[in-house]
Amino acid sequence: MMNDNRTIQLVEIPIGGREGTVWNRLHEEREEVCDTLLKTFGPGSAVYRELLQARLRKLDDALDRLMSASYGICSQCGRPINKIKLEKDPATSLCLDCSAKELESLCANTKTSSSTDVMLESLSPFDTILLRTENSDYRILLLDPKTGRALVEGGSYLPEPSEGLIKGSARPGSDFNGGAIAVGGRLEMWVNENIFLTSPVKSVEVKHNAAAELPESISAARHESIA
Numbered sequence: 001m002m003n004d005n006r007t008i009q010l011v012e013i014p015i016g017g018r019e020g021t022v023w024n025r026l027h028e029e030r031e032e033v034c035d036t037l038l039k040t041f042g043p044g045s046a047v048y049r050e051l052l053q054a055r056l057r058k059l060d061d062a063l064d065r066l067m068s069a070s071y072g073i074c075s076q077c078g079r080p081i082n083k084i085k086l087e088k089d090p091a092t093s094l095c096l097d098c099s100a101k102e103l104e105s106l107c108a109n110t111k112t113s114s115s116t117d118v119m120l121e122s123l124s125p126f127d128t129i130l131l132r133t134e135n136s137d138y139r140i141l142l143l144d145p146k147t148g149r150a151l152v153e154g155g156s157y158l159p160e161p162s163e164g165l166i167k168g169s170a171r172p173g174s175d176f177n178g179g180a181i182a183v184g185g186r187l188e189m190w191v192n193e194n195i196f197l198t199s200p201v202k203s204v205e206v207k208h209n210a211a212a213e214l215p216e217s218i219s220a221a222r223h224e225s226i227a
Helices: 002-012 017-039 046-067 083-088 096-108 215-222
Strands: 128-133 137-144 149-154 158-170 186-191 194-197 201-207
Touching: 017 046, 137 158
Parallel strands: none
Antiparallel strands: 128 137, 128 201, 137 149, 149 158, 158 186, 186 194
């Protein structure tokens, strides 16, 4: 029913030119978010669903601004939003200055530091990432830094190594940073066909190419909790 309503709306409200392109981009992402919400369930999905719902509200707000001719105007100061910023995220409602002020305010309220962020592509295969969040500890044996493929264990749901993908992280009020583990952000992992979103990261430590984690030892790593 939701998809039918969106299709009818697209037909009934024709918008041409650049506004039409923006309208279609917003609606396409809206449909993707709705589809993802319908498919997202299981352990660890509650926080991720909240993020998806927040993004959905942001998209709906952008569509409302587009129809009221206020699209592209900062919702805080009333100045035009940079076109490059709008191109990157058509749902944004803040200009560069207001975005910077909001981020500064959020960072001032967090007790963590961003100086220890880790980019997966800067690491090597079989490096080990020791991750501590507010609620759990994780051990991540990185198999492929480019794709984020890894063996992950830790927390309440991963008592032994399981193969998954490390997707990236985001701090409050910031865009999702693919392939990065950000201190103060929540790390997104896809393991056993489930999406896991950790509590905020407190610290990250990397062990480079430990001898016990060479390729021939991966099988042992999968079952080390049994051994």
